[in-house]
Amino acid sequence: MIKENEQGILIVVSGPSGCGKSTLNQLIVSSRKDTIISISDTTRKPREGEKNNVDYNFISKDEFIENITNGKYIEYAIVHSNNYYGTPLDNIDKNLSQGINVILEIDIEGARKVKENKKDAVFIFIMPPSMQILKSRLISRKTETKEQIVERFKKAYQEINEVSKYNYVIVNEDINESIEKMNSIIKCEKCRVDRIEDIYLGNQEEIIHEILMDFEQKEN
Template sequence: MSRPRLTVLAGPTAVGKGTVAAWIREHHPEVWLSVSATTRRPRPGEVDGVHYHFISGEEFADMVRRGEMLEWAVVHGRASYGTPRRPVEEALEQGMLPLLEIDLQGARQVRTSMPEARFVFLEPPSWQELEHRLEGRGTETEEERAVRLETAKVELAARDEFDVVIVNDDIRRAAEELVSWMGSH
């Protein structure tokens, strides 16, 4: 059996990447989900080490300096996010089916550092639905939502950089399509 390849899931803000990944975590134990590190504060219900590794800006900068991040970026001009390299490499060595759920900047860095990875773009069924989801989260101020929507316009324009596009019109359906695609490619 050939060694599995890393699958990268990206898409615009509020498209539901985290929700799809959480559904996969709950229903597909054969998929190993990477846990990103971030300098942002936890949202309600998020658990350190499960949803993200919540770390200080200084600790994040040290990891970047030591080359311990597979990818990293400052997102929405605010917080830093990154993927610790070692757990991904260990998952691949152990023959697991690894999935990274990251932003567009990070996906582009992974394409450079790990070109054999596969790239999946998660898109909303419509722009109006994306706006509705972002507003419905209730986790950002009006100003933050405006910044995220501007970022989303740029992110949506990058869909052609990906190997496959999955529309997130239903969480379960989108998650199952992603897992099925991972297993067949």
């Protein structure tokens, strides 16, 4: 009997700020019972409306550095105004072993580190429809200064140049279409040969031998 491997899929999602990856990921997990978003640790201050242990685990710099020393992160980085971001490893492995797909929303540097440690992870890059639309989205958020927006916009060019390192790309122009594409990717990845395991009742060689003997007896 052949069945799908019950291990969950680690899904790494990257893309420039303002591409809509957070909205897309939230809509994916709200429509799937088998998928969650990994909650990252960060030393930055919460934005308006963000909740601790829901959007991020907001911790002190000292606690973050202690976690680094203890090897608790699958990846971590210092980004945007010297804020620390890190992905806790324990919760990822726990959920994957229970058959839960885990989405990591991280930047390209973090994705590179994950690829070194998790060879079977799936890497998806979310693209904005155009750089002009990306600029408009960043401005409309009204969460950063002009200097921070310029910094993020420059980084967006660098990130987009890394798209060839990913398995899939989704141009996020229509959110419903993007949801459909991402669900299709998850479905296809579940069917990959290296995610399928052959499970036979009893000893495989013994069963094959019995079947062959049965054929021979019927022929005689």
